[in-house]
Amino acid sequence: MSVTAAMPTAKKRLRRTRTKRVSNLPAIKLSKLLPSHIDLRNPLKAVLVCEDCGTWVPITGMQSKVQKLVPHHTGKAGVDAALHCPSSNRRIEWDMTIPEWRQALTDAVKEASSRQVTAVLPKAFSPATDRTLQTRAERTPSGRRADWDAVSNRVATADRQRRAVPRGDAPAEAPQVPQAPPNATAFDRRQTELGKQYMRTAALAASEES
Numbered sequence: 001m002s003v004t005a006a007m008p009t010a011k012k013r014l015r016r017t018r019t020k021r022v023s024n025l026p027a028i029k030l031s032k033l034l035p036s037h038i039d040l041r042n043p044l045k046a047v048l049v050c051e052d053c054g055t056w057v058p059i060t061g062m063q064s065k066v067q068k069l070v071p072h073h074t075g076k077a078g079v080d081a082a083l084h085c086p087s088s089n090r091r092i093e094w095d096m097t098i099p100e101w102r103q104a105l106t107d108a109v110k111e112a113s114s115r116q117v118t119a120v121l122p123k124a125f126s127p128a129t130d131r132t133l134q135t136r137a138e139r140t141p142s143g144r145r146a147d148w149d150a151v152s153n154r155v156a157t158a159d160r161q162r163r164a165v166p167r168g169d170a171p172a173e174a175p176q177v178p179q180a181p182p183n184a185t186a187f188d189r190r191q192t193e194l195g196k197q198y199m200r201t202a203a204l205a206a207s208e209e210s
Helices: 098-114 127-138 141-163 184-209
Strands: 047-049 056-060
Touching: none
Parallel strands: none
Antiparallel strands: 047 056
């Protein structure tokens, strides 16, 4: 059985390369990238996010005439497959200075913070509602009893009218309400069974509590 070689993995991206090759792709303009995709805090170790593979790539040749992206793979070193990124050796066009980049990064941070969700404040009460709530909070027990005494007569009258039975007989087309069970014997037997069931349930509950 033949043994096949293992699939090579992506290599670590070196900061300095000896190759003189330059990509034929157009140069990357720093002003066209997001400020957060550029890191110029240490100019000799500058890095940026590659437009093709979307990963951080060092810039080589910082002390020479031509600055370009180092040759790199599209995946993580030692993990992903060794796929060559087409933006390797792509030239960098420095159309902005380091102070301009710092200012653009500061402005981007301020703009992002202004878009953050703020706490929603509760809606203020109307003046009438505010006065009502303040009056309720200031009421004393004696004041609440006085308020109840003022409306107790109307409450009693409403309850009495609610319990009153309408005058006259029931409508002729309405069925008569039975005054006694149709089968008194069956009704008594059912009531006795329900009473025994209730007694058993009560005794079981008492035994569980003890």
